[in-house]
Amino acid sequence: MGLLGILLALAFLIWLAYRGWSVLLLAPVAALLAALISGEPLLAHWTQTFMGAGADFIGQFFPLFLLGAVFGKVMEDSGSVRAIAEWLTRRLGAGHAILAVVLAGAALTYGGVSLFVALFVLAPMAEALFQRADIPRRLMPPAIALGTFTFTMMALPGTPAIQNAIPMPFFGTTPFAAPGLGIIASVIMLGFGLWWLGRASRIARARNERFSDDRIQGVDDTILRERAVTAREFDPAETAHGHQSVELPPLAIAALPLFAVIAVNLAMSLVILPRLDFAWLSEPRWGVAGIGAVSGVWSVAVALTAAIVTAVVLNRSRLPRLRETLDAGANASVLPIFAVASLVGFGAVVAALPAFAVVRDWVLSIGGGPLVSLAVATNILAALTGSASGGLTIALDALGATYLQRATEVGIDPQLLHRVAVMSAGTLDSLPHSGAVVTLLSVCGVSARQSYLDIVMVAIVGALLALVVVIALGVLVGSF
Known part of the structure; x- marks a missing residue:
């Protein structure tokens, strides 16, 4: 009966969440159903x-x-996001429309701009480019997804995405875990995605398929919001608040905060924190944490803070209502973290039930060692919840210590566990019920029937290929 309760509770959560019910309500009800x-x-x-x-x-x-939401809102309202996207589209032009959209999305998200801020800026840019290049509208969502959902979220070393931060307290790692493997994975995802989109564009041209001005009616805003807040760290409803500058900053000023994120994150992770003595963190007053449990979060937090200060100082004249901008950014972070925390709470209740032992034993018995088992478990949970961060945290809360122990026993570097876990969370989280996918289709004005196959290829198949390569290399040569 216990296992049946877990399955029924999960089905209840997924079904009503897909229909737009709030996870804040559904998660505790589903957890109590499983317990009952x-x-x-x-x-x-x-x-x-x-x-x-x-x-x-x-x-x-x-x-x-x-900090991620505030930074995204400051970059949006100052015009920096639009300035970077417009510069890339001008430089590459309609002749390289797909590449321009992909690189613009990658630059913004790797620099710490929240996904939903990037989506609402990239969609109109992509529409203008694709119209000039006469590329079908249906290829807009996969192009944006490739630049924002994939390698910049889960593979590029140092990415400030929340998904890359979640494993750090569990494994004592930094945002730059397994940098060599992360770069290889990024090249695979980017290369495969561009190849697929180029192929799709050529086939469309051969069929005389052209850009269409017809837009599909998007999902209801309330349902869209409920799905979106479990997917990323920004509440899309806050994009309408604050005050967006009409004047755009020069490229150097727009891009400098992005470089600040990367540079400060790198310095904190690899230079500053490792050289300081944090023995005092093991005292009871600090939760007996130890520097390994907090250094990664500290690095990203300091990097985002430095980037916010940089963006505000450089764009003060373009932020006349700074308080409104900061308030909107802060408010944008609240619903997403509580939504994901509710998913985590649901997972904790399920993991505490006696019947979960059956699930745990099955997952741990999967052949191929801890890396394969971790990849399968995280993929399944991210797919079921439609949330990379939620699925990843549930998996690590329930089994992170076990995976770390087993990896230590067989000589697997925790950095490799970190990279495999993050990449696994970022693959099947792009199923049709994912808030990020629903939002992307809505802002581009296309249906899942038109674009979802191409999204699957660039955001799931390419990511799975990269994950397989990373696991194989990790088993053969270890972490690097």
Whole structure:
């Protein structure tokens, strides 16, 4: 009965979340349903297990959600996001429309701009480019997805994406874990995606398929928002708030905050924090954490703070309503972190049920060693929840310590675990019920029937190919 309860609760959560119900309500109800069928105490699981796990997640990662959303809003309102995207599209032109959209998305998201901020800027840019190049509208979403959903989120060393931060407290790693493997994975994803989109464009041209001005009606805004907030760290409703500058900054000023994110993150992770003595962190007053549990989060937090200050100082004249901009960014972080924390709480309740032992034993018995088992478990959870961050945290909360122990026993570097976990979370999270996919299709004005196959190829198949290569190289030569 316990296993049946877990399956019924999961089905209940997925079905109603897909229909636009709030995860804040669904997750505790689903968790209590699983506990009820298992004969477990309901109130104890709600207040102790569910809320405890959710609170731990918020305590660990709220600084990154907050700073990431504020940075994205400052970059949006100052015109920096549009300036960077427009410069790339002008430089590459309609003759390289697909490449221009991909590189613009990659530059923005690797520089720390929130996904939904990037989407709402990239979509009109891509529409103008694709219209001039006469490339079908249906190829806009996969081009944007390739630049924003894939290698900059889960593979490029040092990416400030929340998904890249989540494994750090579990494995004691930094945002630059397994940099060589991350670069190889990025090349595979980018290369495969560009090849596929180029092929699709040529086939469309041969069939005389042209750009169409017809836009498909998007998903209802309320449903769109509920799905979106579990996918990334920015509430899309806040894009309408604040004050967006009409005047765009010069490219150097627009891009400097992005470089600040990367440079400060690198310096904090590899130079500054490793040289300081943090023995005092092991004292009870600091939670007996140790520097390994917090250094990665600290690095990204300092990097985003430096980037926010840089962007505000350089663009002060283009931010006349700075308080409104900062407020909108801060507000944009609240619903996403509570939504993901609710998913984490649901996972914690499920993991605490006696029947979960059956699931855990099955996952750990998957052949191929800890890397393959970790990849399968994370992929399944990210697919079911439609959330890379939610699925990844649930997997690591339940099994992270076990994977770390098994990896240590067979000589696997925790950095390799980190990279495999992040890449696994970023593959099947792009199924049709994913908030990021739904939002992308909506802002581009196309249907899933028109574009989803191409999204699958660039965001799932390419990512899976890269994941297989990383696991194979990790097994053969280790982490590098």
